[in-house]
Amino acid sequence: MSPAGAPGRLDVRIREKSFRSAAGGRLHVLGDLSFTIGSGEVAALVGPSGCGKTTLLRIIVGLDRDFEGSVELSAHGRLGIVFQEPRLLPWRSVEENVRLAAPGADDAALEALFGTLGLMEHRRHYPGELSLGLARRVALARAFAVDPELLVLDEPFVSLDAALAARLRTELAELVTRRPMTTLLVTHDVAEAIGLADRVFVLSASPARVLANVPIPNPRSPQSADQIAAINADIARRITAARMSA
Amino acid sequence: MNAVARLASIALLLAVWFAGAHLAGARLLPGPQAVGLAIIQEARSGALAFNLGVTLLRVAAAFAIAMALGTVLGLAMGRLPLADRLGDPWLVVLLNLPALVIIVLAYVWAGLTETAAIAAVALNKLPIATVTVREGARALDRSLDEMATVFRLSRWVRLRHVVLPQLAPYLAAATRAGLSLVWKIVLIVELLGRPNGVGFEIGVAFQLFDVTRILAYALAFVAVMLAIETFLVQPFERHVSRWRPRTA
Numbered sequence: 035m036s037p038a039g040a041p042g043r044l045d046v047r048i049r050e051k052s053f054r055s056a057a058g059g060r061l062h063v064l065g066d067l068s069f070t071i072g073s074g075e076v077a078a079l080v081g082p083s084g085c086g087k088t089t090l091l092r093i094i095v096g097l098d099r100d101f102e103g104s105v106e107l108s109a110h111g112r113l114g115i116v117f118q119e120p121r122l123l124p125w126r127s128v129e130e131n132v133r134l135a136a137p138g139a140d141d142a143a144l145e146a147l148f149g150t151l152g153l154m155e156h157r158r159h160y161p162g163e164l165s166l167g168l169a170r171r172v173a174l175a176r177a178f179a180v181d182p183e184l185l186v187l188d189e190p191f192v193s194l195d196a197a198l199a200a201r202l203r204t205e206l207a208e209l210v211t212r213r214p215m216t217t218l219l220v221t222h223d224v225a226e227a228i229g230l231a232d233r234v235f236v237l238s239a240s241p242a243r244v245l246a247n248v249p250i251p252n253p254r255s256p257q258s259a260d261q262i263a264a265i266n267a268d269i270a271r272r273i274t275a276a277r278m279s280a
Numbered sequence: 281m282n283a284v285a286r287l288a289s290i291a292l293l294l295a296v297w298f299a300g301a302h303l304a305g306a307r308l309l310p311g312p313q314a315v316g317l318a319i320i321q322e323a324r325s326g327a328l329a330f331n332l333g334v335t336l337l338r339v340a341a342a343f344a345i346a347m348a349l350g351t352v353l354g355l356a357m358g359r360l361p362l363a364d365r366l367g368d369p370w371l372v373v374l375l376n377l378p379a380l381v382i383i384v385l386a387y388v389w390a391g392l393t394e395t396a397a398i399a400a401v402a403l404n405k406l407p408i409a410t411v412t413v414r415e416g417a418r419a420l421d422r423s424l425d426e427m428a429t430v431f432r433l434s435r436w437v438r439l440r441h442v443v444l445p446q447l448a449p450y451l452a453a454a455t456r457a458g459l460s461l462v463w464k465i466v467l468i469v470e471l472l473g474r475p476n477g478v479g480f481e482i483g484v485a486f487q488l489f490d491v492t493r494i495l496a497y498a499l500a501f502v503a504v505m506l507a508i509e510t511f512l513v514q515p516f517e518r519h520v521s522r523w524r525p526r527t528a
Contacts, residue, residue: 095430113430121427125445125523134441135431160523180431 041216042111042183044071044094048103051089052241063089064101065241071233073108074214076253078227081237087220088118090242091188094218107184114182116190120169122161128172129157136179147175151205167198174202178209185210185217191226203229207254228265230254236273246272310492318496327481331497332504335466335477338394342401343462347454349402350409355443357410358417367410374407379465383472392473401465408461409454416450448520455513463505 051064063086071077081087092098094105095113122131132144148154151171161169170190177185190206191199207230210217221227227234232253236246248269251261294312301311310318322328356363386400420443428438444451470479478501485493 097426097429113432115427115430117423117427119423121423123424123441123445125520126441130441134433134437137437160525162523162525176431186430 041074041214042108043073044184044216044218045104045106046070046090046094047105048090048093048101050103050241051086051093051098051101062241064093065238065243067103067237067243069235069244069247071216071218074216075233076210076215076217076219076231078219078221078231078234079237080221080224080227080234081242082239083222085237085240086242087222087237088188091186091218091220094184095186112180112183113186114177114180114184115186116170116173116177116188118188118190118192120161120166120173122169122172122176124161127158127160128153128164131161131172132176132179135176136181139179139181143181144179147178150209151175167194167202170194170202171205174206174209178215183216185215187217187219189221190219191221199226206230211254224266224269225262228257228262234269236269238276245276248272307489308491310495314492315495315499318492319500322493322496322500328497328500331476331478331481332500335463335470335479335501336504338398338401338466338470338477339459339463342398342405342466343458345398345402346405346409346462347451347458350406350454351413351447351451353406354410354413354415355417355447358414358420364414371407371410374403375411379404379468383465383469387473394474397466397469397474401462401469404465405458405462409458412450412454412457413447416447420446445520452513452517452520456509459505459508459513463501 046067046069048064048067050062050066052060052062055061067090069077079087079090089098093101095115096105122128123134126134129144129148132147133139136144148157151174153168153171153175156164156168156172161172164172174190177187187206191202194202203226209215210230219227219230224234228250230253231250234246234248234250235244236248237243238245246269248265250265257265297309297312301309306314319328353367357367358364382403383400386396386403390396390399424442424446428442433442466477467479467482470477471483474480478497481497482494485491485497
């Protein structure tokens with residue numbers, strides 16, 4: 035296993051990303067879009083649905099290389115990802131799924147990870163025997179187990195019931211607090227972004243660009259309704275300012 | 281219940297055989313007891329085991345070659361459009377070339393050799409294995425592929441844990457269909473150009489009009505293939521599908 039180095043720093047500079055539409059024209063998905071996530075920082079990307087968040091993620095993790103611009107990740111570029119769907123191997127047990135992605139992870143670290151995520155008694159189960167909530171946890175465990183320099187989460191709590199989503203958010207917050215990890219969380223839920231991130235990037239409608247870059251005071255700590263309202267107001271103000279100057 | 285139905289079906293088959301033997305006479309259709317005695321006789325002399333073994337080796341060799349090549353070609357054609365475009369005409373030709381033509385040409389070009397025999401059988405099975413695996417390769421789950429890419433799984437891990445489990449049902453289908461096809465063609469190859477094996481023995485018996493011996497060898501070999509299906513193929517299938525939630 036490569037040494038568990040410092041978390042990486044992510045620099046995204048996209049000039050343009052477009053798809054060829056079926057009719058032959060070009061479909062602009064991403065405009066001039068740049069942002070930086072500092073080492074060990076948790077950043078959330080929020081934006082209206084269909085604004086190109088998933089396309090942006092696919093570019094960042096290297097699944098889509100057809101774009102103009104650059105994506106740079108310092109260090110080795112080891113990635114951990116949680117897709118919208120768990121994407122587990124149905125023919126391998128929970129533990130095998132995690133170990134195959136992270137062949138170098140040591141037993142104690144995995145043990146701790148399974149413990150935190152409540153997966154202890156499910157290690158030998160197959161994904162088909164798990165609820166969606168549990169499968170999501172396995173996907174989280176797999177992403178953390180590789181000890182990534184960049185952790186990417188694509189709406190990881192979508193379509194879970196509110197209580198379960200809240201519990202998983204707490205577990206995620208606990209994991210990134212215990213071991214700082216450069217993280218990019220994509221969500222359409224502003225409250226989720228405020229609750230988890232150090233910094234929130236607000237994207238415009240397609241073609242997406244960054245409308246606002248909002249640092250969150252006292253990240254991942256309980257916030258009063260007033261504080262949350264203040265952050266929301268800050269976000270709204272920055273969006274208006276960005277629209278005025280554009 | 282299942283076992284009872286199976287036994288009843290086999291009993292019916294034996295009864296029909298008895299009745300047929302009685303009607304047609306022992307020369308055209310010897311009864312089960314005569315065939316059973318012939319099997320025992322051939323087994324005692326050692327000829328049965330030798331011929332079964334030789335044929336089985338040819339089946340195994342031809343099957344292994346066809347499956348290995350078919351899997352590689354099928355995967356390539358299912359995943360790379362260029363490979364598919366290049367290989368497809370060849371597949372169509374091979375699929376439509378009669379088995380007999382391939383066998384005769386193999387013997388003419390390479391002589392009456394073991395290599396020619398096994399190559400001819402493998403070549404007959406190859407296009408079907410390729411087409412089946414190609415279907416499987418086309419149906420591979422892109423989302424798992426992307427997962428493997430992002431997590432940078434090694435080539436070997438990808439093949440062993442991501443690709444092959446998805447191909448397993450297709451490989452099982454190709455194995456099933458392949459085994460029965462291969463052993464039928466091996467018999468023809470032996471009849472036409474080998475000095476031993478079940479096909480050769482049946483050829484000799486045909487010239488002597490010895491129906492008892494034809495049936496003895498045919499039944500013995502069917503029994504061997506049934507045993508392989510029951511004790512090797514089916515347990516393997518159960519093993520690779522153990523992760524599927526049981527239905528009812």
